Amino acid sequence: MAQQLSKTQIEANTDFQQIALPLDPCIGEHVLQRTRLEADSTLGAWYELYLVVTPNGFLIGKHSGSSHSLSRQKETWFRRRRGDAEQK
DSSP states (O other): OOOOEEEEEEEESOOOSSSOOOOOGGGTOEEEEEEEEEESSSSOEEEEEEEEEETTEEEEEEEEEETTOSOEEEEEEEESSHHHHHHO
8 A cells, every 4th residue: 555645844944953954054055945744654754855055056855764763864965956956
């Protein structure tokens, strides 16, 4: 059976309190957008996606985990152009 995501939350210019990212605002790094998705399941799977601007391009971060576990998976991709980053 396919798992469905029940909640989607999109925030612009957020302080992303759940997981801190090592950003340096002095050189212009900041979060443009944060999205949190939570599955409606017994495991409580969740994903957080970040779009971060840097002086040289954009980072796309994905953090994922479960409400029943303290372990988290983190992945990051780099794109030079914002459109490419948003598409990723």
